[in-house]
Amino acid sequence: MKAGIVSYGTYIPRLRVSVDEIAKVWGESPDNVKVGLGVYRKSVPDLDEDTATISVEAAREAIERGKIDPERIGAIFVGSESHPYVVKPTATIVGDAIGCGNSFHAADFEFACKAGTAGIQVCMGMVESGMIEFGLAIGADTSQSAPGDPLEYSASAGGAAFVVGKKGVIAEIEETLSFTSDTPDFWRREGQPYPSHGGRFTGIPAYFRHVTSAAIQIMEKTGYKPSDFDYAVFHQPNGKFPIRAARILGFTKEQINQGLVVGYIGNTYSGSSIIGFSAILDIAKPGDKILLVSFGSGAGSDAFIFNVTDLMEDYPRVPTVWDKINGGITVDYSTYLKLRKKIRLKG
Amino acid sequence: MIPRFWRKIKYRYDIVGSVCENCGTQFYPPRNFCPICRRKSKIKEQRFNGRGKVLSYTIVHDTPDEFKLNKPYIVALIELDDGPIITSQVVCDPQEIEVGMRVVKTFRKYFEDGEDGVIYYGTKFVPEK
Numbered sequence A: 001m002k003a004g005i006v007s008y009g010t011y012i013p014r015l016r017v018s019v020d021e022i023a024k025v026w027g028e029s030p031d032n033v034k035v036g037l038g039v040y041r042k043s044v045p046d047l048d049e050d051t052a053t054i055s056v057e058a059a060r061e062a063i064e065r066g067k068i069d070p071e072r073i074g075a076i077f078v079g080s081e082s083h084p085y086v087v088k089p090t091a092t093i094v095g096d097a098i099g100c101g102n103s104f105h106a107a108d109f110e111f112a113c114k115a116g117t118a119g120i121q122v123c124m125g126m127v128e129s130g131m132i133e134f135g136l137a138i139g140a141d142t143s144q145s146a147p148g149d150p151l152e153y154s155a156s157a158g159g160a161a162f163v164v165g166k167k168g169v170i171a172e173i174e175e176t177l178s179f180t181s182d183t184p185d186f187w188r189r190e191g192q193p194y195p196s197h198g199g200r201f202t203g204i205p206a207y208f209r210h211v212t213s214a215a216i217q218i219m220e221k222t223g224y225k226p227s228d229f230d231y232a233v234f235h236q237p238n239g240k241f242p243i244r245a246a247r248i249l250g251f252t253k254e255q256i257n258q259g260l261v262v263g264y265i266g267n268t269y270s271g272s273s274i275i276g277f278s279a280i281l282d283i284a285k286p287g288d289k290i291l292l293v294s295f296g297s298g299a300g301s302d303a304f305i306f307n308v309t310d311l312m313e314d315y316p317r318v319p320t321v322w323d324k325i326n327g328g329i330t331v332d333y334s335t336y337l338k339l340r341k342k343i344r345l346k347g
Numbered sequence B: 001m002i003p004r005f006w007r008k009i010k011y012r013y014d015i016v017g018s019v020c021e022n023c024g025t026q027f028y029p030p031r032n033f034c035p036i037c038r039r040k041s042k043i044k045e046q047r048f049n050g051r052g053k054v055l056s057y058t059i060v061h062d063t064p065d066e067f068k069l070n071k072p073y074i075v076a077l078i079e080l081d082d083g084p085i086i087t088s089q090v091v092c093d094p095q096e097i098e099v100g101m102r103v104v105k106t107f108r109k110y111f112e113d114g115e116d117g118v119i120y121y122g123t124k125f126v127p128e129k
């Protein structure tokens, strides 16, 4: 048996701010923004939530649902562009919080929004080589955006965690590959609170080039065509890009709708494509074939082909990702500024 | 401050307490001596499952400066389903909390030691869905 997903868990902070509320403050037309971005509201982390707490909650859900003995997890990798510390790992916090002992490999990954899927690939390699029995790969973020920047409509918070192993696999990894190039479309320098980006013209050379190249390469390598897949999910920086990528590649709306979560929680960065993938796993049936393609600025895409196994029948999947997306409490823009620490305090 | 906290990380990150196997009394925070059995104490570490109900609570409006952003916040006595009564913060709207409400553990930030200091994490509770 090949390595695959043994269990998964997600966490989405319960607070939300609407695009209407943000647009009102900046004198923009809410309808133009909503139509232009395909985003209606986004998740907001509470004051006591960050990438570490989101990672722990997602990991705990994965461990509980898969009934995994934490001591058998031999590696933890946390991918994020908003690790709480610049120096000091998030993965160690997760390790102690889930009680997996001290004998485990750990590191934090950074590759903009694709660091979580990079973790899945590393865990897969370690499992298949026999180095570890189970690996825990997490992608989580509490992305910052400058007030008034277009990113403010979408930059949100959330994460997903995957236990990768060979025993008890619910979704086998049939194939994975990456497409990578040095493309400075989006970046944040050391010490800067907010990221910078190349603006609206970076879509073609960055997102679309990497996502479609990785998808085409993995289909060429395996001999599959879009109609062979039951579902597909692409990184979701907004509601428009993944739909356009799907159209370019020849996937239908029916194949991508279940995993298209960005409209109601925003872009969760490292959590984005994998929360969408988790939403698909929530309803997937044995035999289903799923294409996942992440994207990280800078730039690269990881593509995966998953085959859902018979064990999915008995796997507990409630509350679902969509249950979590549809819940939530809406806050106003000034509360949002306080929560995101965009108000400067004296002293 | 830092060493004192990190020795307790295990007990704060999850609800890890102890039980006296001689009399069955459970402790959180953990104790390594049973006040009932004294010399006959047989203490074992125990992880509690983190579900329970609110026995009593108070809403804190007057906070030290480092919690100014968080106010008001709720501190409650929580009776664990499989363990002792513990004190913890409950994260929800103060309008929402009531005695008897079901709650479940969650991993949250306690506080930050300034902008360049250590970030302290631990267990809080949220309403059970």
Ligand SMILES: [Zn+2]
Pocket (backbone or CB within 6 Å): B020, B021, B022, B023, B024, B025, B034, B035, B036, B037, B038, B041, B042
């Ligand atoms: Zn005793």
